[in-house]
Amino acid sequence: xxxxxxxxxxxxxxxxxxxxxxxxxxxxxxxxxxxxxxxxxxxxxxxxxxxxxxxxxxxxxxxxxxxxxxxxxxxxxxxxxxxxxxxxxxxxxxxxxxxxxxxxxxxxxxxxxxxxxxxxxxxxxxxxxxxxxxxxxxxxxxxxxxxxxxxxxxxxxxxxxxxxxxxxxxxxxxxxxxxxxxxxxxxxxxxxxxxxxxxxxxxxxxxxxxxxxxxxxxxxxxxxxxxxxxxxxxxxxxxxxxxxxxxxxxxxxxxxxxxxxxxxxxxxxxxxxxxxxxxxxxxxxxxxxxxxxxxxxxxxxxxxxxxxxxxxxxxxxxxxxxxxxxxx
Amino acid sequence: xxxxxxxxxxxxxxxxxxxxxxxxxxxxxxxxxxxxxxxxxxxxxxxxxxxxxxxxxxxxxxxxxxxxxxxxxxxxxxxxxxxxxxxxxxxxxxxxxxxxxxxxxxxxxxxxxxxxxxxxxxxxxxxxxxxxxxxxxxxxxxxxxxxxxxxxxxxxxxxxxxxxxxxxxxxxxxxxxxxxxxxxxxxxxxxxxxxxxxxxxxxxxxxxxxxxxxxxxxxxxxxxxxxxxxxxxxxxxxxxxxxxxxxxxxxxxxxxxxxxxxxxxxxxxxxxxxxxxxxxxxxxxxxxxxxxxxxx
Amino acid sequence: xxxxxxxxxxxxxxxxxxxxxxxxxxxxxxxxxxxxxxxxxxxxxxxxxxxxxxxxxxxxxxxxxxxxxxxxxxxxxxxxxxxxxxxxxxxxxxxxxxxxxxxxxxxxxxxxxxxxxxxxxxxxxxxxxxxxxxxxxxxxxxxxxxxxxxxxxxxxxxxxxxxxxxxxxxxxxxxxxxxxxxxxxxxxxxxxxxxxxxxxxxxxxxxxxxxxxxxxxxxxxxxxxxxxxxxxxxxxxxxxxxx
Numbered sequence: 042x043x044x045x046x047x048x049x050x051x052x053x054x055x056x057x058x059x060x061x062x063x064x065x066x067x068x069x070x071x072x073x074x075x076x077x078x079x080x081x082x083x084x085x086x087x088x089x090x091x092x093x094x095x096x097x098x099x100x101x102x103x104x105x106x107x108x109x110x111x112x113x114x115x116x117x118x119x120x121x122x123x124x125x126x127x128x129x130x131x132x133x134x135x136x137x138x139x140x141x142x143x144x145x146x147x148x149x150x151x152x153x154x155x156x157x158x159x160x161x162x163x164x165x166x167x168x169x170x171x172x173x174x175x176x177x178x179x180x181x182x183x184x185x186x187x188x189x190x191x192x193x194x195x196x197x198x199x200x201x202x203x204x205x206x207x208x209x210x211x212x213x214x215x216x217x218x219x220x221x222x223x224x225x226x227x228x229x230x231x232x233x234x235x236x237x238x239x240x241x242x243x244x245x246x247x248x249x250x251x252x253x254x255x256x257x258x259x260x261x262x263x264x265x266x267x268x269x270x271x272x273x274x275x276x277x278x279x280x281x282x283x284x285x286x287x288x289x290x291x292x293x294x295x296x297x298x299x300x301x302x303x304x305x306x307x308x309x310x311x312x313x314x315x316x317x318x319x320x321x322x323x324x325x326x327x328x329x330x331x332x333x334x335x336x337x338x339x340x341x342x343x344x345x346x347x348x349x350x351x352x353x354x355x356x357x358x359x360x361x362x363x364x365x366x367x368x369x
Numbered sequence: 370x371x372x373x374x375x376x377x378x379x380x381x382x383x384x385x386x387x388x389x390x391x392x393x394x395x396x397x398x399x400x401x402x403x404x405x406x407x408x409x410x411x412x413x414x415x416x417x418x419x420x421x422x423x424x425x426x427x428x429x430x431x432x433x434x435x436x437x438x439x440x441x442x443x444x445x446x447x448x449x450x451x452x453x454x455x456x457x458x459x460x461x462x463x464x465x466x467x468x469x470x471x472x473x474x475x476x477x478x479x480x481x482x483x484x485x486x487x488x489x490x491x492x493x494x495x496x497x498x499x500x501x502x503x504x505x506x507x508x509x510x511x512x513x514x515x516x517x518x519x520x521x522x523x524x525x526x527x528x529x530x531x532x533x534x535x536x537x538x539x540x541x542x543x544x545x546x547x548x549x550x551x552x553x554x555x556x557x558x559x560x561x562x563x564x565x566x567x568x569x570x571x572x573x574x575x576x577x578x579x580x581x582x583x584x585x586x587x588x589x590x591x592x593x594x595x596x597x598x599x600x601x602x603x604x605x606x607x608x609x610x611x612x613x614x615x616x617x618x619x620x621x622x623x624x625x626x627x628x629x630x631x632x633x634x635x636x637x638x639x640x641x642x643x644x645x646x647x648x649x650x651x652x653x654x655x656x657x658x659x660x661x662x663x664x665x
Numbered sequence: 666x667x668x669x670x671x672x673x674x675x676x677x678x679x680x681x682x683x684x685x686x687x688x689x690x691x692x693x694x695x696x697x698x699x700x701x702x703x704x705x706x707x708x709x710x711x712x713x714x715x716x717x718x719x720x721x722x723x724x725x726x727x728x729x730x731x732x733x734x735x736x737x738x739x740x741x742x743x744x745x746x747x748x749x750x751x752x753x754x755x756x757x758x759x760x761x762x763x764x765x766x767x768x769x770x771x772x773x774x775x776x777x778x779x780x781x782x783x784x785x786x787x788x789x790x791x792x793x794x795x796x797x798x799x800x801x802x803x804x805x806x807x808x809x810x811x812x813x814x815x816x817x818x819x820x821x822x823x824x825x826x827x828x829x830x831x832x833x834x835x836x837x838x839x840x841x842x843x844x845x846x847x848x849x850x851x852x853x854x855x856x857x858x859x860x861x862x863x864x865x866x867x868x869x870x871x872x873x874x875x876x877x878x879x880x881x882x883x884x885x886x887x888x889x890x891x892x893x894x895x896x897x898x899x900x901x902x903x904x905x906x907x908x
Contacts, residue, residue, distance in 0.1 A: 043778060097468050099409075148655055154464040155407040155606070159598045160654045166595055167647030174641030181637070229777060232758075232766050239755035246715050248741030248770035248820070289591070293476070296469060304465075334484060337477035344470045345458050361798060 046227040049307050049369035053219055056311060057212070075208035077318035079273050082215035083291070084298035084310030084317075086265035089222055090258050091296065092305035093231070095238035096150075097158045098259075099292055100165030101266060105274070106286035107141055107168075108134035108267025112275035113184045120193045130271055138267025139260050141168075146259040150252060153241070162289070169287035183282035190279055199279070207277035214272065215311075218265045223307050225261075226369060230254055238305070297340050303350025307369040312351050372632065374504035379624040381505045386580050387620020388518035391613035393573035393593060394600040395525065400566035402542040402607030404460065404559055406467045410475020411597050412590025414444065414567055417478065418574015419585045420486065426493045433495060434513060436575045437521075444571030448564030456563060475590065482587040492583030514579040521572070522613045529609075538562055542607065599650045622646070667726075668693045668856050669714070669824055674723035676709055683709040685881040686723070691824060694854035696846070698872030698889065700861055702901060706881040707860045708750060711826055715747050716740045728823060744772045744823030748816075748830050752809035756802030763801050764788060764816045771820020780819075787815040790845060807833060814842065818849065824856040825849075831859075831867050843871050865893060877901065 064074035087101055115130030149160040173181050190199045225231045233254045236244040244251055275281055294317070302313025317336075324332045343350070349357065352368065359365045397411050421440045425431035431439075451474060459467050497509045529535035540548040541558045549555050577593070578585060600619045604611030626645055630638040669691040676684040684706045691697055701707050712718045714725060716737030725733045732740050746767070755763050764784035768775045775783055788794040793811045796804065804812060810830055817825055825846075831839050849855045861868055868875065869889055876886040879901050885892055892898060 095463065095465060097465055099468075148651070152654055155401070155405075155468070156602075156654055158407065158409075158464075158468055159602060160651055162595060162598065163647040163650040163654075167644050167651070170640040170644040170647065174637045174639075174644045176635065176637065181640075227777065229769050232762065232769055232777065232780075235758050235762070236755045236766050236770075239757060240753050242717065243749070243753040243755070245737040246717065246741065246747060247766060247816075248738050248772075249766075250736075250738040293472065296472075300469065331480065331484060333476055334480035337473045337480060340473035341455060341470055341477070344462075344466045344473070345455060348462070348466060 043227065045366070047223060048366050049223060050220070052367055053216075053308060053311055056315070057216065060315075061212070071208070072204075073322055075211065076322055077315055078208065078212050078215055079269070080294065080298055080318040080321075081311050081314030082211050082218065082265075082269050082273070083295045084302060084314040085215050085218040085222065086262055086269060087295035088262075088299045088302075088304065088306075088310045089218065089225070089265065090262035092299050092303075092309070093222075093225065093234040093238070093258050094255050095304070096154075096255070097296070098161045099158050099289065100145075100161035100163070100168075101262075101295055102287055102289060102291040103165040103168050104138040104142060104263040104266035105270035105291060106283070107137045108270030109274040109281050109286045110178055110184070110270075111135075111137045111267060112271035113186060113281045114178070116186055116190060116193075116275070117184065120189060124194075127276075130275070131268065134267040134271035135264045138270070139264045142260045142263030143256070146256040150255045150259065165287055165289065165292075169283050172283045172287075178281075181283065183280060183284075185280045186275070187279040203277045203279060207272045210272040210276070211269065214265060214268045215314075219307060219311065221261060221265075223369060225258070226307060230257065234258060235305075297336060297343075300340065300343050300348075300350055303353035303356070306350070306352040306356065309350050309352040316351075372628070376625065376628045377503075378505050379628045380621055382507065382511070383620040383622070383624030384617065385507065385511050385515040385620070386624070387617040388515045388522075388613075389573065389576040389580060389616070390596060390600055390620050391616025392518045392521055392569065392576060394597045394604070394612040394616050395522070395609040396566035396568070396570035396573070397597050398601050398604065398607055398609045398612040399538075399569070400563055401601070402609070403538060403562035403566075404456070406456065406459075406471065407606075408475075408566070409468055409472040409594065410478065410590075411471075411570060412592065412594035413475040413478040413482075414447070414570040414590075415574040415577060415593045416482065416585075416587060416590040417447070418444070418571040418576075419578045419581075419589065420482065420574075420587075421571065422575040422578040423491055423493055423585050426495065433510075433575050433578055434517065437517065437572055440575045441568045441572045444568035445564045447571065448567030449560060451567065452560045452563040457560070460559065475594070479587050479590060486587060488587055490583065490586045492581075492585055493578075494582055495579075510579045514576045517576060521569075522610075525569075525609065534558075534561065596646075599646050602650055602653055619646075622649075666693045667691070668695075668728060670726040671710075671714070672724045672726070674710075674713060674720045674725060676713055676718055676720050682881050684713065684720075687878075687881075687883050689876065689883070691856050691858060693823070693856055694850050695856045696850060696871055696873050697856070697858045698861065698868040698875040699858060699878060700865070700868060700875055700893075700898075701878030701884075703862060704880075705878040707862075707878050708828065709881075710878070711747060711828055711860065714826060715745060738770075741770065741820070742772055742774060744821075745826070746771055746817040746820040746822035746824070747826035748810070748813040748828050750828040752806065752813050754801035754804065754809050754812060756800065758801055759798050760793065760801055760804065760812050761785065761788065761797040763812055764819045767816035767819040768821075771817075771822060773819065773821040783819055784815075787819045790818070791815040792841065810834070818845075821853075822855060824858065827857065827859045829861060831861070832863075839867050843867070846871065869893060 060074050064071045090098060111134035112130035115126050115133050119126040119129050145164050149157055152160055172178060178184060233249045236247060236249055237251045241251055274286060298313040298317045299310055301316060302309030321332050324335060356368045359368055393415055397408055400406055400408050418440045421443060422433045422436045425436040425439060455470055459470055495510055499506055499508045500512060529539060537553045538558055540553055541555055600615045601612050604615030623642060627638050627642045630641045667690050671687055671689040673686045673688060674684060675686050699707055713720050716735055719734055724731060727743055761784050764787055765780040768780035768783040788797050791811050791814055793808060796808060801812060814830055831842060846857050850857055859871060872889050875889045875892045877884040877892060877898050885895055885897055
């Protein structure tokens with residue numbers, strides 16, 4: 042392994058260090074930082090697919106939703122066994138989201154561009170209406186776990202889950218997704234994805250099994266989405282409603298974060314998530330209810346005049362300098 | 370038997386609604402056909418049309434039928450503005466960019482609308498009597514909506530086949546480079562097609578209000594976007610005529626399947642109908658992505 | 666030894682027969698020229714060999730294996746490499762990364778570090794080492810051709826399919842490229858197939874054998890000088906003498 046290729050993790054660790062220090066030392070900052078970290082994790086996870094392959098999955102939130110249900114089912118069915126329900130929930134979340142992504146990927150990834158995007162919207166909406174239509178996992182009423190969790194684990198433990206443990210897990214997920222991203226970038230897979238993102242047909246002729254690499258990126262990304270759903274939603278909020286966990290607006294937020302920071306870069310999702318999180322948090326404090334009104338033009342502006350995103354832009358400027366070793 | 374009567378009545382209703390779906394999808398297909406751009410914010414324009422009808426009716430007592438030309442002009446103007454401010458710069462950009470841009474435009478329109486009109490459900494009632502025909506009872510307004518849809522589709526067809534500009538648009542759909550070589554100003558075709566596509570879509574929002582007179586809301590769009598996707602794919606993305614026929618079929622399917630799924634105990638027929646529609650969408654995309662009714 | 670063999674390969678698009686029952690053989694280490702005017706089916710032929718299309722009829726045998734139905738990514742590692750008539754670089758990757766991708770996924774199948782070193786070697790060989798950190802999309806069309814050639818060579822193919830690679834190049838560059846190609850033919854027994862529309866001069870200098878395509882069929886094949894003076898070939902090229 043080439044250690045030097047992992048240098049871009051250094052600025053990332055520094056930012057995480059600052060954020061965690063602020064969260065732990067400044068009064069009342071733990072929850073805001075956790076809020077930012079959710080968006081960083083979301084961007085980092087989605088970037089593995091959207092950023093690295095260039096395919097738009099408008100149904101990405103379905104994997105988060107499924108992960109949320111995975112954790113919910115584990116708590117409901119194995120809660121009586123004690124804390125072991127949590128690792129079971131994590132496991133279920135990953136397995137369920139990865140299995141769905143494998144099924145979706147195997148069929149939908151044969152489609153390109155617009156057709157793929159439309160198909161994925163179909164998957165997400167279809168899945169949501171299936172849950173509601175056949176009243177699966179509580180149907181429209183969803184799963185409300187707070188009462189059960191308080192009874193099983195006690196009030197204090199449940200509070201600990203939702204105000205501390207879930208946040209710590211989200212931070213870990215975000216960082217793991219970043220480590221996986223840079224590992225991919227440094228491996229053959231990263232080059233294969235780069236090639237297929239640029240010109241899929243030429244990539245095939247160059248000997249790249251594009252389907253294999255697309256599905257690998259898709260499954261990895263979906264697995265992280267499942268983890269986020271399980272921790273940032275079920276464990277933190279202690280309820281699951283299909284309307285919320287299949288809400289397409291999370292997909293949009295993930296896209297905005299990835300594009301803002303720079304699609305396909307390592308550090309982009311972190312800065313994108315941080316900027317987005319901070320903006321959304323303070324905008325909704327200052328101008329409640331009109332965050333989207335402000336975010337939509339920003340997204341249009343990024344797409345039109347700044348398509349390579351923040352890190353993409355800085356990387357371009359820093360090419361051939363020593364700084365470029367730390368940027369990816 | 371009651372169910373069969375209900376089915377006939379619902380299918381009839383579905384056919385009427387389907388024609389409106391058809392018109393509501395033609396704009397999406399036209400824009401995709403000419404510019405190869407999927408307008409992910411499609412539904413927001415339908416919402417604007419619905420509000421046009423609502424405000425014209427409540428403020429000036431203008432009946433929805435007369436709001437149609439107003440909505441069309443409003444949509445055309447909006448289409449040109451959006452084209453020249455954003456879309457023009459993205460013609461040759463990767464698909465990712467256009468998908469995101471149209472998505473963001475849709476959200477922006479919704480949020481501006483919410484800022485101005487609020488997020489409450491509003492509605493109006495325009496009653497000109499009801500037709501009783503055996504098991505079928507249908508308000509005349511819905512028949513009128515059907516009639517308007519058919520006329521609009523017909524006029525569009527004539528315009529496409531008989532006028533110079535319409536023919537030029539068809540040429541660009543067929544072969545962009547070829548059209549360019551033939552001396553067609555492709556840039557102009559892009560802007561005109563985009564504007565017509567948006568104009569048609571806003572216009573269709575007026576027709577939609579005749580079916581959901583109390584379901585007007587700034588967030589009503591995405592639902593129609595999703596339906597339009599299913600319909601557009603069914604009709605062969607890029608073919609406005611395919612879209613019209615497919616809209617008709619979709620209306621029949623939606624209402625028929627709602628009635629039949631309602632017979633199954635313990636399910637939500639509304640949600641399940643949606644589910645079935647999306648399963649169809651996926652199947653069509655997989656076996657024939659150019660659409661069941663489309664050619665290449 | 667026969668490296669590549671096409672048996673009665675046919676490809677139709679709608680009603681148009683682009684390639685009509687073509688037989689073709691390429692020997693190991695051979696220098697073959699494929700000549701034909703625009704629309705004669707040359708590019709379709711390449712697309713059939715590299716797997717972009719599957720033939721409607723006929724078989725394609727490469728290195729003793731039937732590759733007729735194989736996807737392109739499975740063929741390439743067997744030792745196929747090609748360039749495109751209109752170069753197709755991976756635009757936002759650097760020139761060096763482009764060439765390294767060839768070394769990683771072609772027959773060479775190298776790991777990342779090794780491929781990047783290999784890329785440098787090939788960039789020097791082709792003479793574009795100075796461009797290595799440039800984004801590929803910023804290259805001039807001619808530089809892109811050089812890059813595609815380096816990328817194809819880095820794949821370490823057994824057969825190299827060149828599509829108009831020398832069009833528009835300076836005679837001294839052509840000289841240099843032909844020299845490089847002759848070298849890999851002699852030293853590594855790579856078969857080189859060069860497809861051209863015009864530029865007959867370069868072909869006569871390079872190819873031992875020439876196949877002339879016309880309207881999807883093989884019009885004639887044989888030793889270079891003889892073929893290019895064949896009256897039928899002259900007729901195809903509007904009655905002009907081509908050499």
